[in-house]
Amino acid sequence: MNRRNFLKQSAFTTAGTMxxxxxxxxxxxxxxxxxxxxxxxxxxxVQLSGGNDGLNTVVPYRNDIYYRERPTIAIRxxxxxxxxxxxxxxxxxxxxxxxxxxxxxTVINNVGYPNPDxxxxxxxxxxxxxxxxxxxxxxxxxxxxxxxxxAGKAQQPFRTIEVDDTLSLAMKGAELNGxxxxxxxxxxxxxxxxLVTGLNKEHKANTQEPESVAYLYKTLAETVSSAEYVYxxxxxxxxxxxxxTTELGNRLKVVSQLIQSDVATSVYYxxxxxxxxxxxxxxxxxxxxxxxxxxxxxxMNDLKATNRQNDVLLMTFSEFGRRVKQNASNGTDHGTxxxxxxxxxxLPSKRVLNEAPNLNKLDEGDLRYSIDFRQIYATxxxxxxxxxxxxxxGRKFDGVKIV
Amino acid sequence: xxxxxxxxxxxxxxxxxYSRAGFGATPAELAEASHKSLRKAVRQLFKxxxxxxxxxxxxxxxxETKKQLKGMFQNGQLDRNMLKERIxxxxxxxxxxxxxxxxxxxxGKAALREKMALFWHGHFACRTQGRNPLFMQQYANVVRQNxxxxxxxxxxxxxxxxxxxxxxxNQQNRKNAPNENFAREVMELFTLGRxxxxxxxxxxxxxxxxxxxxxxxxxxxxxxxxxDDGEKTIFGKTGNFNGDDVIAMLLENRQTARxxxxxxxxxxxxxxxDARRIDELADQFYKSGYDIAGLMxxxxxxxWFYDVKNMGAHIxxxxxxxxxxxxxxxxxFEQPQSQVFVQRTLGQILxxxxxxxxxxxxxxxxxxxxLLFRMQLPGFILKxxxxxxxxxxxxxxxxxxxARKGGNRFQTKVDWASFESAFAKTPDADLTxxxxxxxxxxxxxxxxxxxxxxxxxxxxxxxxxxHTLTAALMSLPEYQLT
Numbered sequence: 058m059n060r061r062n063f064l065k066q067s068a069f070t071t072a073g074t075m076x077x078x079x080x081x082x083x084x085x086x087x088x089x090x091x092x093x094x095x096x097x098x099x100x101x102x103v104q105l106s107g108g109n110d111g112l113n114t115v116v117p118y119r120n121d122i123y124y125r126e127r128p129t130i131a132i133r134x135x136x137x138x139x140x141x142x143x144x145x146x147x148x149x150x151x152x153x154x155x156x157x158x159x160x161x162x163t164v165i166n167n168v169g170y171p172n173p174d175x176x177x178x179x180x181x182x183x184x185x186x187x188x189x190x191x192x193x194x195x196x197x198x199x200x201x202x203x204x205x206x207x208a209g210k211a212q213q214p215f216r217t218i219e220v221d222d223t224l225s226l227a228m229k230g231a232e233l234n235g236x237x238x239x240x241x242x243x244x245x246x247x248x249x250x251x252l253v254t255g256l257n258k259e260h261k262a263n264t265q266e267p268e269s270v271a272y273l274y275k276t277l278a279e280t281v282s283s284a285e286y287v288y289x290x291x292x293x294x295x296x297x298x299x300x301x302t303t304e305l306g307n308r309l310k311v312v313s314q315l316i317q318s319d320v321a322t323s324v325y326y327x328x329x330x331x332x333x334x335x336x337x338x339x340x341x342x343x344x345x346x347x348x349x350x351x352x353x354x355x356x357m358n359d360l361k362a363t364n365r366q367n368d369v370l371l372m373t374f375s376e377f378g379r380r381v382k383q384n385a386s387n388g389t390d391h392g393t394x395x396x397x398x399x400x401x402x403x404l405p406s407k408r409v410l411n412e413a414p415n416l417n418k419l420d421e422g423d424l425r426y427s428i429d430f431r432q433i434y435a436t437x438x439x440x441x442x443x444x445x446x447x448x449x450x451g452r453k454f455d456g457v458k459i460v
Numbered sequence: 461x462x463x464x465x466x467x468x469x470x471x472x473x474x475x476x477x478y479s480r481a482g483f484g485a486t487p488a489e490l491a492e493a494s495h496k497s498l499r500k501a502v503r504q505l506f507k508x509x510x511x512x513x514x515x516x517x518x519x520x521x522x523x524e525t526k527k528q529l530k531g532m533f534q535n536g537q538l539d540r541n542m543l544k545e546r547i548x549x550x551x552x553x554x555x556x557x558x559x560x561x562x563x564x565x566x567x568g569k570a571a572l573r574e575k576m577a578l579f580w581h582g583h584f585a586c587r588t589q590g591r592n593p594l595f596m597q598q599y600a601n602v603v604r605q606n607x608x609x610x611x612x613x614x615x616x617x618x619x620x621x622x623x624x625x626x627x628x629x630n631q632q633n634r635k636n637a638p639n640e641n642f643a644r645e646v647m648e649l650f651t652l653g654r655x656x657x658x659x660x661x662x663x664x665x666x667x668x669x670x671x672x673x674x675x676x677x678x679x680x681x682x683x684x685x686x687x688d689d690g691e692k693t694i695f696g697k698t699g700n701f702n703g704d705d706v707i708a709m710l711l712e713n714r715q716t717a718r719x720x721x722x723x724x725x726x727x728x729x730x731x732x733x734d735a736r737r738i739d740e741l742a743d744q745f746y747k748s749g750y751d752i753a754g755l756m757x758x759x760x761x762x763x764w765f766y767d768v769k770n771m772g773a774h775i776x777x778x779x780x781x782x783x784x785x786x787x788x789x790x791x792x793f794e795q796p797q798s799q800v801f802v803q804r805t806l807g808q809i810l811x812x813x814x815x816x817x818x819x820x821x822x823x824x825x826x827x828x829x830x831l832l833f834r835m836q837l838p839g840f841i842l843k844x845x846x847x848x849x850x851x852x853x854x855x856x857x858x859x860x861x862x863a864r865k866g867g868n869r870f871q872t873k874v875d876w877a878s879f880e881s882a883f884a885k886t887p888d889a890d891l892t893x894x895x896x897x898x899x900x901x902x903x904x905x906x907x908x909x910x911x912x913x914x915x916x917x918x919x920x921x922x923x924x925x926x927h928t929l930t931a932a933l934m935s936l937p938e939y940q941l942t
């Protein structure tokens with residue numbers, strides 16, 4: 058943000074918690090079309106909930122240990138979609154391999170954090186808050202990005218959107234929260250009941266008002282106005298691209314719709330679940346990875362058709378990978394380090410960023426991480442979105458060379 | 461029944477007391493309490509909470525830990541489908557425990573005890589590992605039994621409960637192989653608060669806590685053979701300490717009283733601390749030997765508790781909201797698991813706190829989607845409106861069982877007759893304000909009244925009007941506050 062814009066926006070800071078809807082309107086009118094990221098870049102986070110088995114996603118197909126430890130669930134070498142001499146993608150991910158061949162995909166191996174926690178909820182907490190594994194934060198990293206980018210200004214929840222009915226911890230800041238919207242029309246209609254519009258219209262903030270009341274009405278006003286803004290905007294553009302009719306396909310279609318409609322949102326968050334494959338992993342994971350690859354390919358192709366693929370970067374992670382050794386039920390148990398995909402965003406041509414997992418050097422049967430996930434966040438925040446990574450993550454993390 | 465024999469200010473105080481010290485009051489309860497002094501009403505709350513009924517969804521002999529089940533699977537006693545079925549049954553029992561506790565909160569007489577227990581559940585946050593219903597049942601009952609007793613007893617009992625020992629990995633805390641998780645959390649989160657101990661204290665306390673273990677049957681056991689018998693130095697004192705000594709040292713430290721009192725103050729009085737008041741209360745708490753009931757009685761009887769700045773300052777947690785609606789209107793869910801759906805959607809599931817630090821509370825409960833859902837909730841419950849929202853799946857395959865909801869509409873029974881009878885003598889023109897005064901922390905503003913009354917049609921009977929008004933008043937942002 059340049060100095061003039063900064064000063065212009067600072068003029069609004071005094072309003073604090075006293076915002077009223079028409080004030081938001083004026084503010085929005087001024088900010089329309091402006092993204093938080095001054096370079097216009099957009100980040101889309103796709104969360105694979107349940108702990109996706111990274112070793113069967115990016116397969117070390119030349120590694121004997123891999124085949125020894127996974128006699129019945131390993132992916133046969135001839136089936137692997139090779140990325141290089143060591144690793145390749147799960148066979149169900151043909152659409153992703155095509156994107157890779159086009160130079161749109163970066164694979165980062167061995168991503169994790171110190172003292173990994175193997176519980177889903179705790180590890181997801183850690184990934185969403187970007188905390189150390191022995192600290193508990195009440196805010197998420199995207200929420201703090203919103204805090205930092207909008208410091209002292211009117212809250213505009215739609216600046217970061219989760220395509221869902223409920224909001225993840227990742228999206229909650231100390232001052233500001235993102236907006237959960239699964240379907241712009243549905244959210245809009247929820248805010249159009251007589252009660253909601255009546256209250257929102259009639260409520261006049263005043264200085265005597267208790268803080269709790271002011272906070273609730275402020276949130277309501279922001280919700281009503283964000284829902285209206287997103288709905289109005291998104292009506293403008295209807296994507297003609299075809300998407301798979303899966304949950305992820307539907308959600309990425311919404312993301313595309315909002316991006317193409319020029320909704321001023323810088324971060325989108327989407328999750329799919331079902332990756333907790335303790336029993337009979339192969340069929341389930343094949344189905345899920347196939348759905349993932351198809352939906353992501355549809356999304357990227359949609360963006361390419363409108364020449365937006367360089368403005369949008371999609372990051373995919375899971376809260377942990379699985380144990381190297383398969384279990385007795387044709388599945389895998391909770392593990393540690395995992396791979397992360399970065400797709401689009403105008404990244405340099407096709408590549409695998411770092412070394413393949415070292416199966417000789419395990420930590421009680423689990424992979425050791427070599428890249429802290431917060432290094433990736435730091436890089437995305439600083440180099441991609443142009444934000445203050447140190448303020449958002451609480452300390453400096455070395456970047457990784459991805460952007 | 462005469463609801464308005466008291467001044468409106470006295471009524472507001474009573475309503476406030478019941479909502480903070482319990483899960484709200486029915487108009488009939490308010491009417492009855494209005495005949496006595498506030499002090500007597502406080503006394504009655506404690507009296508009503510003297511007795512306790514344990515929660516029970518499983519007996520010790522029925523319980524099978526996930527580990528035991530896996531053992532039975534490995535030695536062929538169970539096949540894969542039977543194993544899956546048993547694990548599912550365990551998850552369902554934890555769900556039943558949740559629903560049983562919620563029933564106690566919503567309909568039981570011991571509202572103060574259950575409210576305190578809910579506070580302690582957030583303080584001694586513990587999740588069920590391996591879906592062990594027996595351990596969670598024991599934990600819940602330990603918290604409920606000691607909720608109004610001495611904090612020292614509560615701390616000791618929770619610390620020795622298998623659920624907590626398992627959750628904080630003390631089973632893995634052994635001589636020569638220490639696990640510091642338990643020692644750290646007992647200081648950081650349960651007693652002293654961050655900054656009031658050193659890393660050295662944690663390391664040494666962890667050694668003292670070695671040997672605190674539990675059996676698969678859910679019994680605390682001290683295992684001498686894994687206990688570190690050497691000398692330790694904790695908080696500057698040196699000796700051959702064990703776990704009991706650590707707990708005693710933590711209680712001896714006045715900072716524990718300060719830390720707990722401040723947290724109680726934030727939960728029961730105001731999120732914004734008043735340092736001088738907390739110091740005074742903490743002093744009393746410490747001198748009384750950590751008498752929780754004594755401390756709470758002081759708070760509920762204090763004039764400042766009823767200060768304008770405290771009334772309406774607290775944002776109800778999802779469980780408080782749900783239990784409150786149920787209590788006020790005598791609501792019964794025909795498919796009780798719908799209540800887990802509500803908890804999931806709003807972000808507070810009993811026995812599934814987000815982490816050992818518990819639910820953050822306050823403004824954290826509210827974002828655009830949770831506020832909209834809260835405002836729609838009375839419609840879902842009272843008018844069987846269609847539920848169009850879906851909570852996220854948890855990552856955990858075993859937790860998906862809890863996700864099933866009871867269809868797109870909640871089936872409920874509402875005891876309207878009792879609710880309506882409290883307003884039998886209220887003139888029609890006063891109805892809106894009369895109902896509002898039993899439900900909300902603030903008088904209605906004129907513009908709110910017109911919004912709330914808007915849906916009323918002239919053709920509606922008095923009864924129907926009461927229903928419409930009540931649902932609308934419960935949908936107000938102010939209803940989220942106590």
